[in-house]
Amino acid sequence: MDKILRIDMGAEGGPKITESPVGAYAGLGGRALTSSVVASEVDPLCHPLSAANKLVIAPGLLSGSIAAMSGRISVGCKSPLTGGIKEANSGGQPAQVLARLNYAAIVLEGKPKEDTLYKVFINKDGAKIAEDKSLNMLSNYQVVEKMKGEYGNKIACISIGQAGEMRLSAASIAFTDMELRPSRHAGRGGVGAVMGSKGVKVIVIDDSGCSTRQPKDPEKFKAANIKFIEGLRSHPVTGQALPAYGTNVLTNIVNEAGAYPTYNFKQGRFQGAAKISGETYAELETKRGGLATHGCHSGCVIRCSGIFNDKDGHFLSKQPEYETVWAHGGNCGIDDPDKIALLDFLDDDIGLDTIEMGVTIGVAMDGGLIQFGDVDGAINLIKEVGKGTPLGRIIGSGAAVTGKVLGVEKVPVVKGQALPAYDPRAVQGIGVTYATSPMGADHTAGYAIATNILKVGGYVDPLKPEGQVELSRNLQIATAAVDSTGMCIFIAFAIMDQPETFQALLDMLNAFYGLELTAEGVAELGKKVLKTERDFNMHAGFSQIHDRLPGFFKTESLSPHNVTFQVKDEELDTAFNW
Amino acid sequence: MRVTVKLFATLRDGRFTEGEREYPAGTTIGDIIRTLEMDENEAALIFVNGRHADIGYEILDGDTLAIFPPIGGG
Ligand code: SF4
Numbered sequence: 001m002d003k004i005l006r007i008d009m010g011a012e013g014g015p016k017i018t019e020s021p022v023g024a025y026a027g028l029g030g031r032a033l034t035s036s037v038v039a040s041e042v043d044p045l046c047h048p049l050s051a052a053n054k055l056v057i058a059p060g061l062l063s064g065s066i067a068a069m070s071g072r073i074s075v076g077c078k079s080p081l082t083g084g085i086k087e088a089n090s091g092g093q094p095a096q097v098l099a100r101l102n103y104a105a106i107v108l109e110g111k112p113k114e115d116t117l118y119k120v121f122i123n124k125d126g127a128k129i130a131e132d133k134s135l136n137m138l139s140n141y142q143v144v145e146k147m148k149g150e151y152g153n154k155i156a157c158i159s160i161g162q163a164g165e166m167r168l169s170a171a172s173i174a175f176t177d178m179e180l181r182p183s184r185h186a187g188r189g190g191v192g193a194v195m196g197s198k199g200v201k202v203i204v205i206d207d208s209g210c211s212t213r214q215p216k217d218p219e220k221f222k223a224a225n226i227k228f229i230e231g232l233r234s235h236p237v238t239g240q241a242l243p244a245y246g247t248n249v250l251t252n253i254v255n256e257a258g259a260y261p262t263y264n265f266k267q268g269r270f271q272g273a274a275k276i277s278g279e280t281y282a283e284l285e286t287k288r289g290g291l292a293t294h295g296c297h298s299g300c301v302i303r304c305s306g307i308f309n310d311k312d313g314h315f316l317s318k319q320p321e322y323e324t325v326w327a328h329g330g331n332c333g334i335d336d337p338d339k340i341a342l343l344d345f346l347d348d349d350i351g352l353d354t355i356e357m358g359v360t361i362g363v364a365m366d367g368g369l370i371q372f373g374d375v376d377g378a379i380n381l382i383k384e385v386g387k388g389t390p391l392g393r394i395i396g397s398g399a400a401v402t403g404k405v406l407g408v409e410k411v412p413v414v415k416g417q418a419l420p421a422y423d424p425r426a427v428q429g430i431g432v433t434y435a436t437s438p439m440g441a442d443h444t445a446g447y448a449i450a451t452n453i454l455k456v457g458g459y460v461d462p463l464k465p466e467g468q469v470e471l472s473r474n475l476q477i478a479t480a481a482v483d484s485t486g487m488c489i490f491i492a493f494a495i496m497d498q499p500e501t502f503q504a505l506l507d508m509l510n511a512f513y514g515l516e517l518t519a520e521g522v523a524e525l526g527k528k529v530l531k532t533e534r535d536f537n538m539h540a541g542f543s544q545i546h547d548r549l550p551g552f553f554k555t556e557s558l559s560p561h562n563v564t565f566q567v568k569d570e571e572l573d574t575a576f577n578w
Numbered sequence: 579m580r581v582t583v584k585l586f587a588t589l590r591d592g593r594f595t596e597g598e599r600e601y602p603a604g605t606t607i608g609d610i611i612r613t614l615e616m617d618e619n620e621a622a623l624i625f626v627n628g629r630h631a632d633i634g635y636e637i638l639d640g641d642t643l644a645i646f647p648p649i650g651g652g
Contacts, residue, residue, distance in 0.1 A: 236622070237650035245587060247651030252586050256644045258628040269628075278651075279587060304651070322651050447652050454650055455623060459630070493650040560628055 001029070001064065001104040001213070005127055007120065009198045010051050010110030015118060015129045022104045027513070029061035031087040032484035032529050033105055034076025038085055039532045044539035048080035048190070049167055049197040051111035057098075057158065057173075057203075058106075060486005064099025064213040066222075067508055068229050069488045071095040071297035073175060079189035081169040081356070081398055082415040082440040084537040088191050089483060091296035091305075092175030092184035093156040094203075098122075100210040112199040117165070121151065123206040135201040137162050139349040139386065140174040140182035147204050148180060157182060159202040161351025162386050164192030168396035169416075170356040171196060174348065177296050177305075183318040184296050187353035188442060189417060190398075216514040224507035229301055231501025235494040237456065242304040242490060243293045247322040248278035250421075250449075255330075257453050257462065258560045259426035262330045263372050264362035265412050265419070268426050268558045272335025276325050280337060281308065289313045302490055308341045317345035320354075323443070326421035327358020332365060333372035343382060350386040352396065357382060359418035360399040367406030410552050415440035415542070424549055425558040425565050427452045427462045432472035432567055436547045436575040438533035444489055446475035450496065457496035465566035473575050480533075481526035485509065527578060534576060544573050579603060579639040583610065586646045589620065601637060608633035610643065622648040 004025070008016045024040075025033055034056040046052035055077045062070035073095035079086035098106070101122060112118075119132045135143055140161040147157055156176050163171035171192030174182035186192075215221035232238045241249055251273050254260045258268035274280065282292040288309040295303040306319030320341055328334060328343040347354045361378050364370060370377035384392030394405050399418040403411030412419040417440030424431025429448025437445035448471050452462035460467045482489055487505070495502040502519070509517055537546075553565040584596045593614060601610065611621045611633065623646040624631050637643065 236619075236648035241587060241647065241649040242651065245649075249587055249649045250651040252644075253623065253625075253646055253649060256584075256625050256628060256646075279590070444652060449652065450650065453623075454648075455630075456648075456650060461630070463629070489652065490650070 001059070001099055001102055003102060004105045004107060005103050005122070006107045006109060007127070007129060008110045009108060009112050009200070015112070017127050017129060019126070025104065028484065029063070029104065030058055030072065030074040030484040030486045031076070031089065031480060032525060033058040034074045034087050035085060035529055035532050037105065037107060038076045038078065039536045042078055044078070044536050046078060048078045048083070048194060053078050053194055053197070055108040055191070055194045055198060056105055058104060059095035059099040061484065062508060062512060063095040063486045065215065065512060066212055066299070067225055068232065068299050068301045069491055070486050071299055072486045072488050074483060075173055075186040075191045077191055077194040078540070079191070080167070080193045081190040082417050084415055084440065084540050084542055085438055085533045086189035086191060087439065087483065088186035088188045090173070090175045090184045090186040091488065092177050093297050094158050094175045094205060095486060096298060097156045097205045097207040099213060100207040101205065106203065108195065108198040108200055111197060116199055117201045118199050119201055120203040122203065124209045132201070137165060140351050141349050143202050144176060144180060144182050147202060151204050151206065153180065154208055155204050155206045157202055157204055160192045160195045161349060162388060163351045163396050164196035165201070166388055166393060166396065167193040167196045168385070168393060169193055169401070170353050170360070170396050170398045172351050172353050174351055177318070178298055181318065183348050185348065185353070187355065189440065192351050215512040217511040220511035221508055224504045224511055228501060228504035228508060231498050231504060232301055232491065232494050235498060237493040238302045238490060242302050245278035245282050246304045246306055246319050248281055248320065248325050250322040251277040251325060252279070253453060254422060257426060259423045259453070259462065260326065260330055261421065261423045263333055264331060264366045264410060265423060268423055268560060270330035273330060275335040276329045276337050276340060278322070281319060282306070284308070284337060285319065294319070300488065302488065304490060310338060317341045317348065320344040323421045324354035324358065327355050328361070328378065331358050331362040332378055334375045334378065336375055339375045339379065343379060346379065346382045346386070350382065352382070352385060355420050356398045356418045359412060360395055360402045363399045363403045363408050363411055364395065364406060366410060367403070367408040369406060412550060413441060414549060415546055417441050422449055423558055424553055425563045426561055428465055428565060428567055429460060429462065429468040429471045431549055431553070431565050432468045432572060432575060433476065435549050435572050436472065437476060438530065438537050444479065446472045446479055447492070448472055448475060450493065456493050463561055463563055465568070465571070468567055469571050469575055473578065476530060477523055477526035479526070480529040481522045484525060484529060530576065547572050547575070579637065581637050582642040584642065584644040586644065587649060588647050589616065589645055605637055606633065607631060607635050607637065607643065610637070611645070620647050621645050
């Protein structure tokens with residue numbers, strides 16, 4: 001991974017491709033790389049859809065090697081949703097394929113003068129770009145089908161659906177899984193809109209003729225990888241619960257804890273939770289001939305995903321994630337697992353962030369556009385987005401815009417980005433992450449649920465403000481580092497509890513690059529990434545007042561525990577004091 | 579004393595999902611876990627009325643007890 005592929009979409013005479021050595025970005029991967037490129041090359045004051053913004057797609061440090069779990073990919077830009085820096089990461093095959101092709105990153109820059117669409121093809125001989133108007137307003141599944149017809153089955157795709165083409169703020173970028181389904185997404189922050197603004201519909205990558213990336217010290221690397229896999233297999237979360245039930249195993253526990261945001265964050269428990277729990281989905285998947293355990297990329301040994309078939313045994317969607325099931329489910333008063341899977345499919349196909357869409361529909365329900373529980377109404381709203389009707393474009397612009405248009409007071413967003421599936425009043429640690437993360441409300445940025453609810457990495461009482469800032473700070477630092485390795489964040493459950501598994505990860509990095517990285521070094525990397533991102537945001541106009549939750553979390557109490565968010569503003573302001 | 583007991587994920591295998599059960603006064607969560615033939619590592623996450631509880635907690639009439647194995651996601 002020693003080169004960067006840049007495509008200047010606005011060059012005279014048409015898009016211009018250049019390849020250059022990584023140079024100043026050497027040694028960086030994933031989020032560390034995307035955030036560094038954005039921070040040093042993008043004007044923080046630029047319009048996110050302008051030629052001045054850049055879209056950076058980067059595999060992780062160990063992607064393309066035999067390291068287990070190493071296939072996450074990071075997408076960075078200035079976000080059209082938040083107006084700040086964005087890193088959204090995804091599973092799927094492209095990280096492995098791009099890394100084997102030796103690219104540390106793809107950078108899309110500039111902007112075509114005409115409103116047209118391009119496809120990019122990358123293989124061992126380099127990259128080509130061609131205009132292709134026939135791709136206009138195809139969905140993700142359609143465009144991948146078309147690419148399979150043109151390039152065969154040995155490819156991986158990075159694409160946008162209609163939402164990205166329309167440059168809507170909730171648009172995602174899709175990454176194909178091992179079976180070429182565009183079902184894994186860099187969902188958050190409207191990264192798909194930035195790809196749309198560059199006029200790139202799809203990037204097709206083919207690593208035929210390329211080999212696995214080789215470590216500096218193959219013996220040590222192999223031994224560390226074996227230890228790492230053993231650690232993941234022996235931890236009950238990564239070895240048993242995630243493979244068996246997927247992330248949606250959380251529905252019951254978050255609901256039990258009274259932290260399951262229901263009816264647009266009005267109450268902390270949903271009556272229909274059991275009907276849409278991970279246990280229910282796993283049972284349906286097995287019964288209908290789907291799969292309850294499936295990996296999103298080669299090398300994943302946790303395999304938290306699955307395949308969800310309809311009652312006739314036909315593919316309906318991949319196993320929807322917990323956050324998706326919550327966003328379209330309890331948050332909207334919907335308890336039909338089949339319809340929620342259909343909503344998941346529509347989001348993937350049109351290219352939309354499932355969290356943003358579920359929260360937006362919840363806000364629309366609160367605003368009286370449709371009723372809570374109206375599942376067909378919800379399906380219709382997502383279809384409107386795909387059609388690009390004026391209403392669809394409003395919905396596809398996310399919760400903040402929709403809330404404004406409908407005159408709704410309770411709009412659960414931070415920095416313009418929708419809150420995910422854990423109410424910050426009943427899990428106060430995650431509230432700190434939502435408020436302070438440079439990404440806007442993002443649970444993955446510092447997953448306090450682990451310690452507040454799941455008792456991983458210790459325990460901090462979720463209902464009290466004490467200890468939450470420190471918890472969130474440490475998790476945000478660790479996450480920024482893990483996101484830079486290209487490892488799936490779910491390894492955190494094992495490495496937080498098992499020092500030897502964390503050591504195995506360090507050993508892998510060291511053996512691969514010939515480094516002597518220590519735990520402190522990893523923490524330093526995490527801090528550096530966060531500082532880079534916060535500096536960008538500061539220059540984009542963010543200050544402490546943006547590190548706050550919406551007011552109603554402080555004034556309206558949440559049942560069943562009747563709690564409000566108690567962490568004081570002054571404490572939030574210390575989240576990055578280390 | 580009547581107590582609602584809810585089990586989740588793998589803890590349901592060979593047991594039950596949810597049931598009202600009678601226990602004598604002074605019963606602890608640890609006692610209940612033993613009668614359900616679970617080991618303490620399996621019963622990793624215990625909630626009484628939606629709040630984390632320890633195995634030493636003595637249950638009260640009308641409590642809802644929810645027991646989960648180690649789980650994660652996100
Ligand atoms: S654990 Fe899940 S999200 Fe992570 S790499 Fe595997 S399938 Fe993908």
